[in-house]
Amino acid sequence: MPTKGHMHVFSTLFRRHRGLRSTRTLFSALLLALPAITLCAVDERIQNPQDATAIRTVPDIPDPSGSPAINHAGETVERYRFVVDLDQDGDNDLLLSGGPETFGTGGGYFWCFLNDDGTYRHIGSIDGHPKAVALEPLYKRTRIWVYLHGSATSGVVGYYEIKDGAISEPRFIEINPEPLPGNLSNQIYTSIFQPPYLLTAEMSTTRENGVTWGPLPF
Structure with a gap:
């Protein structure tokens, strides 16, 4: 479980950027457009990996990034995704954003x-930025590292852990990654978010004939 210090950092970040948290309801509406998904059945708590049996998930579905996303106004929106093996089973899994x-x-x-042989099981969610997500494979578990920008010179860095088919609560610390000589925060950031750990995001393009994915435009 995160300490009180971790929760303070996390809550401070969300107070600074309320849009990050308040959009979860809208994001649920986006995914309701995908076939066979009933997000009202999802337990939004992020579970401890050791409590995998307690997780309630949506039914197994085809690749959810292959269908258009619809916002609350009924318009198609573009999304980000990471296609990567999250649980070290040899199959590419999926991190999929909203609009x-x-x-x-x-x-x-x-x-x-x-991903289990072409069907996808929802196990939870992370907060992240398309240009600041990294993957660290460990023995029998995988860490998803993220950096969440707080201000011009500060933010939080931390990880979610995937183990036994479940995702943990996040563990964060606040850092100040300024490009100054001897700045330890900057060294923490650059040691994590660089190849081979840094993941490459894709962005969707939605047309009448379907959804395609390509490099980020920024």
């Missing part, structure tokens, strides 16, 4: 889906 309205200054909401 632009689900993002604040610090980042946005990504749903986590594990």
Whole structure:
């Protein structure tokens, strides 16, 4: 469980960027457009990996990034995704965001889906930024590292852990990654968010004939 200090940092970030948290309801509406998903059945608590049996998930579905996303106004929106093996089983899994309205200054909401021979199981979610997500494979578990921007010179860095098909609560610390000589916060940031750990995000393009994915335009 996160300490009181971790929760203070996390709550401070969300107070600065309320849009990051308040858009979760809108994001749920986006995913309601996907076939066979009933998000009202999702337990939004982020579970402890050791309590995998307690997780309530949506039914297994085809690749959810292959269908258009619809916002609350009935318009199609573009999303971000990471296609990467999250649980070290040899299959590419999925981190899938909502549309632009689900993002604040610090980042946005990504749903986590594990791939089992072409069907995807929702296990929870992370908060992240499309240009600041890294993956650290460990023995029998994987850490998803994220950086959430707080101000011009500060933010929080931390990780979610995937183990036994479940995702943990986040563990965060506040850092000040300024490009100054001897800045330890900057060294923490650069040691995590660089190859081979840094993940490459894709952005969707939605047309009448379907959804395609390509490099970020920024």
